[in-house]
Amino acid sequence: MTEKIYTKEEWIKALSGLKSFYNIFVPVRDGDFHTFKALDEKKIPDFNFQNTRLSPKSLVYPQSERIFAYTLDEDTPDANIIKESEKDYSPKAVVGIRPCDAHAFQIVRPNFDNPEYQDPWWIQRYESTTLVGLGCNAPGSTCFCTSVGGGPFSEKGLDALLYDLGDTFLIKALTEKGEAFLENAQGGKEADDAALKAGEDLAAKAANKIEQKISIDKLKDKVQTELFDAPFWDDVAFACINCGTCTYLCPTCWCFDIQDEVLEKQGDRIRNWDSCMFPLFTLHGSGHNPRAKKVQRVRQRFMHKLKYYVDKYNNGVQCSGCGRCVRNCPANIDIREVCELMNRL
Amino acid sequence: MENPYLPYPVRIDKIITETEDRNLKTFRFVFLNPKDEEKFSYTPGQFAELSIAGKGESPIGIASSPTEKGHITFTVNKVGLVTTHLHNMKEGDVMGIRGPLGNWYPWEEMEGKNVVIIGGGFAFTTLRSSIIYMLHPENRSRFKDISVVYGARNPGMLLYKDELAEWEQRDDIHMHITVDGTDDPDWKYNVGFVPTITEQKITSADDAIAIVCGPPIMIKFTQPVLEKVGFSPERIILSLEMRMKCGIGMCGRCNIGDKFVCKDGPVFSLAQLKNMPQEY
Amino acid sequence: MLEYVEKIRKTAGKLFEEDKVDVFIGYKKGSLPMMNQPVLISNADQVDLLHWDSNCGLNLCNYLTKRTDRIGIVANGCNSRNIVTHITENQISRDQLYIVGIPCKGMIDHRAVQRAVKQKEILAIEEQGNTFTVKGKDFEDTFNKNDYLQRNCLVCTHRNPVIFDEMVAPPVEEQIEVDTYKDVKQIEGMDPEKKWNFFTRIIDKCIRCYACRNACPLCYCPTCFVDESNPQWVGKSSDPIDTMTFHILRAYHCAGRCTDCGACERVCPVGIPMRQFTKKLNKDAQELFSWEAGLTLDQRPLLDVFQPDDYNDFIR
Numbered sequence: 001m002t003e004k005i006y007t008k009e010e011w012i013k014a015l016s017g018l019k020s021f022y023n024i025f026v027p028v029r030d031g032d033f034h035t036f037k038a039l040d041e042k043k044i045p046d047f048n049f050q051n052t053r054l055s056p057k058s059l060v061y062p063q064s065e066r067i068f069a070y071t072l073d074e075d076t077p078d079a080n081i082i083k084e085s086e087k088d089y090s091p092k093a094v095v096g097i098r099p100c101d102a103h104a105f106q107i108v109r110p111n112f113d114n115p116e117y118q119d120p121w122w123i124q125r126y127e128s129t130t131l132v133g134l135g136c137n138a139p140g141s142t143c144f145c146t147s148v149g150g151g152p153f154s155e156k157g158l159d160a161l162l163y164d165l166g167d168t169f170l171i172k173a174l175t176e177k178g179e180a181f182l183e184n185a186q187g188g189k190e191a192d193d194a195a196l197k198a199g200e201d202l203a204a205k206a207a208n209k210i211e212q213k214i215s216i217d218k219l220k221d222k223v224q225t226e227l228f229d230a231p232f233w234d235d236v237a238f239a240c241i242n243c244g245t246c247t248y249l250c251p252t253c254w255c256f257d258i259q260d261e262v263l264e265k266q267g268d269r270i271r272n273w274d275s276c277m278f279p280l281f282t283l284h285g286s287g288h289n290p291r292a293k294k295v296q297r298v299r300q301r302f303m304h305k306l307k308y309y310v311d312k313y314n315n316g317v318q319c320s321g322c323g324r325c326v327r328n329c330p331a332n333i334d335i336r337e338v339c340e341l342m343n344r345l
Numbered sequence: 346m347e348n349p350y351l352p353y354p355v356r357i358d359k360i361i362t363e364t365e366d367r368n369l370k371t372f373r374f375v376f377l378n379p380k381d382e383e384k385f386s387y388t389p390g391q392f393a394e395l396s397i398a399g400k401g402e403s404p405i406g407i408a409s410s411p412t413e414k415g416h417i418t419f420t421v422n423k424v425g426l427v428t429t430h431l432h433n434m435k436e437g438d439v440m441g442i443r444g445p446l447g448n449w450y451p452w453e454e455m456e457g458k459n460v461v462i463i464g465g466g467f468a469f470t471t472l473r474s475s476i477i478y479m480l481h482p483e484n485r486s487r488f489k490d491i492s493v494v495y496g497a498r499n500p501g502m503l504l505y506k507d508e509l510a511e512w513e514q515r516d517d518i519h520m521h522i523t524v525d526g527t528d529d530p531d532w533k534y535n536v537g538f539v540p541t542i543t544e545q546k547i548t549s550a551d552d553a554i555a556i557v558c559g560p561p562i563m564i565k566f567t568q569p570v571l572e573k574v575g576f577s578p579e580r581i582i583l584s585l586e587m588r589m590k591c592g593i594g595m596c597g598r599c600n601i602g603d604k605f606v607c608k609d610g611p612v613f614s615l616a617q618l619k620n621m622p623q624e625y
Numbered sequence: 626m627l628e629y630v631e632k633i634r635k636t637a638g639k640l641f642e643e644d645k646v647d648v649f650i651g652y653k654k655g656s657l658p659m660m661n662q663p664v665l666i667s668n669a670d671q672v673d674l675l676h677w678d679s680n681c682g683l684n685l686c687n688y689l690t691k692r693t694d695r696i697g698i699v700a701n702g703c704n705s706r707n708i709v710t711h712i713t714e715n716q717i718s719r720d721q722l723y724i725v726g727i728p729c730k731g732m733i734d735h736r737a738v739q740r741a742v743k744q745k746e747i748l749a750i751e752e753q754g755n756t757f758t759v760k761g762k763d764f765e766d767t768f769n770k771n772d773y774l775q776r777n778c779l780v781c782t783h784r785n786p787v788i789f790d791e792m793v794a795p796p797v798e799e800q801i802e803v804d805t806y807k808d809v810k811q812i813e814g815m816d817p818e819k820k821w822n823f824f825t826r827i828i829d830k831c832i833r834c835y836a837c838r839n840a841c842p843l844c845y846c847p848t849c850f851v852d853e854s855n856p857q858w859v860g861k862s863s864d865p866i867d868t869m870t871f872h873i874l875r876a877y878h879c880a881g882r883c884t885d886c887g888a889c890e891r892v893c894p895v896g897i898p899m900r901q902f903t904k905k906l907n908k909d910a911q912e913l914f915s916w917e918a919g920l921t922l923d924q925r926p927l928l929d930v931f932q933p934d935d936y937n938d939f940i941r
Binding site: 067068070072079080081082084111112114116117118119120123124224225228229254255256257258259260262267269274276281282283284285286290291296300303304307308309311312 | 346347348349350351352354377396397398399400401402403424425428438439440441586587588590591593594595596597598599600601602603608620621622624625
């Protein structure tokens with residue numbers, strides 16, 4: 001696989017050139033935080049960031065997406081017939097995605113792509129996207145990727161990986177997609193042994209910088225109903241305000257709602273992110289709600305991530321350790337603490 | 346790529362008002378594209394999403410049997426936005442159906458056994474599908490005795506009245522129709538709650554499987570009756586209801602523990618449910 | 626601050642011992658700096674969990690709604706005003722509450738501090754009276770607390786609780802001559818198009834997580850208008866018009882009730898200054914009806930009463 005080295009100026013120039021092959025998304029500073037935006041003349045990519053406030057999941061799985069369209073005009077022959085909306089699956093590259101967020105796509109995949117059903121939108125957008133990761137030289141204090149199967153330079157789910165060596169970027173292709181990306185990238189030169197060595201050292205040092213360790217080893221063997229009936233849920237849930245911050249910021253939360261919207265005679269069926277934190281999520285037409293109480297919804301979120309997913313897919317926990325929910329929960333509900341409680345029970 | 350969210354276009358072929366309160370109607374649908382009917386190959390116990398442009402979708406158990414060709418039927422209770430709109434639609438209107446979805450009653454296990462069917466209120470729909478399926482000449486010999494306990498609040502609230510009367514006349518199915526109460530002097534069947542009638546009529550669990558569908562309160566009181574007769578939890582089969590959207594195990598709302606009611610269910614044995622979180 | 630903590634713990638302990646409360650609601654130290662967590666304790670053994678400092682930004686009144694037990698609760702100025710509002714709106718009864726009043730000198734604006742340290746990661750914070758020190762891996766900075774107060778605290782004129790059963794300390798001096806509505810006046814001066822653009826811009830990052838609504842003690846409706854599906858008032862997608870509808874209607878539902886506690890802004894994951902919506906209504910309530918929410922139990926809520934001399938220019 002190709003391994004190249006770019007000065008930082010060359011790299012920005014290379015990205016500009018890549019725009020004719022890909023829609024390039026880069027981290028951009030937007031007020032107090034960073035966010036992924038399409039690269040254009042006005043945007044300055046800023047690779048000097050901890051992580052983006054919102055996860056890049058929306059690039060594969062938008063918060064709102066028109067999935068079908070229809071007309072209600074009875075004078076047309078196809079009135080009331082639901083039809084697929086046109087979609088753009090032209091190649092996209094997310095440059096600077098953190099390894100935890102790329103790992104998250106792998107965690108999410110079995111939900112949308114399994115032997116029984118395939119979600120056409122998630123899969124086609126995922127497959128048309130090239131993920132060029134940026135290793136974390138200085139992981140944050142709330143990062144715990146190494147506890148959940150990832151790492152600051154983990155290659156899981158990535159097509160290529162960037163190493164920030166100071167004045168230069170070392171980039172390694174990891175998959176065919178990554179290889180194609182580098183083939184299209186102008187400039188740079190082949191990485192020499194010194195650069196490769198520097199990259200390795202950086203990765204080793206970064207892994208040691210992760211102080212946060214959580215234990216997930218015992219979750220698999222726990223009895224689902226015993227964890228469900230554990231005594232700590234009321235205390236865990238008390239402060240929760242049942243907003244959607246944790247689920248919307250999370251790179252591995254995938255729940256959605258489907259809604260119809262009509263303007264005059266033209267309608268769309270729209271898929272929107274939804275959240276297990278909202279009471280409406282599970283409210284039956286009859287008025288019955290199996291998760292009417294806050295504590296039930298909080299328990300669902302943690303049980304889903306740390307037990308149901310574990311049991312269902314045998315693919316670790318449904319968490320990539322990015323720490324967004326830890327940092328941004330308005331009520332400071334900390335998945336690291338809840339995970340300890342569950343693992344210890 | 347096959348799109349599991351895209352409904353098949355259908356036309357409403359016939360609408361029958363089932364109950365005296367007019368809240369339950371049976372809709373018979375015909376596929377606009379005959380090929381879609383082949384693709385929509387189902388087994389009794391499954392459900393589908395009824396899909397109305399501009400309103401959304403509602404998951405409903407399939408009331409027809411795969412042995413009934415040329416159409417599929419659903420009996421729909423008027424509760425929410427989609428079902429209320431559906432009740433206002435008329436024959437000839439076009440809408441969509443997405444499915445078939447979910448699992449089905451354990452037909453392979455039931456083969457060669459006595460079958461006990463217990464239904465209450467409007468949850469009788471997939472049980473109708475099952476009865477029609479079993480009574481079909483090609484299938485009847487695969488099952489031993491078939492007993493049915495079916496109850497509603499009063500005679501006017503029973504579904505499929507003509508078929509019930511017809512089944513009563515047959516000798517290859519034991520019908521025990523009941524109502525909670527009635528002031529009809531001509532009522533010729535049972536009076537009493539479903540659990541009570543079950544206790545009187547279902548006296549043996551030998552080589553038998555019971556399928557139970559009905560309101561939670563009925564299920565709650567029927568369960569101990571069946572266990573007392575000797576049905577083990579593995580042989581008591583229930584069909585659950587949940588709020589659903591996608592119907593294919595992706596949208597995340599209808600889980601009980603790590604099982605999705607839409608994809609891993611809606612049919613579960615009592616034995617399975619006893620090992621799942623009590624959250625439904 | 627440390628004296629406050631001692632006093633709160635002692636008071637809570639005494640309340641449990643004397644069987645005056647079933648539970649006590651306060652804050653505990655969070656797992657992150659600048660982030661304390663609301664906590665409910667149910668016996669005297671847990672009182673050492675209780676904590677108070679300038680990072681208690683969530684409004685505890687939120688946790689009182691429709692409780693049926695006897696509750697001890699800490700309350701500073703704005704929280705106490707929300708408790709008053711809760712009582713007058715029948716969400717809790719005064720008899721159930723033992724209010725431990727806290728004279729407040731304002732909460733630290735964690736975003737402003739983050740900005741001041743150039744978004745470097747803060748690992749610890751320590752308060753020393755009027756200053757505080759933040760520490761990270763390779764930095765340490767000390768700031769004057771007054772320069773880093775939450776924006777609502779900067780213009781607060783009710784730092785002392787308006788209702789309490791006992792105080793943890795003597796009242797603090799109230800801020801006088803603050804120009805509470807300076808920002809609102811600026812917006813009032815804009816032409817309609819500019820106003821619309823202003824409000825459109827401030828909400829353009831909204832992800833509809835409803836943290837602002839859920840952190841607000843005023844938002845206790847069993848079903849919020851945005852969640853209503855029949856009829857459906859607001860679309861659920863991230864369409865900007867629906868998002869704007871949500872923010873404007875939410876603000877209107879707070880008219881005459883908002884105490885400007887700032888919880889909505891504090892919790893927003895994308896930093897929307899949504900007080901710009903509610904403050905205008907607070908200003909109107911004050912100018913048109915001489916009303917400030919939650920000051921006394923003796924008055925019905927503003928929009929609950931009609932007086933012949935009420936402002937009524939809108940009726941023509």
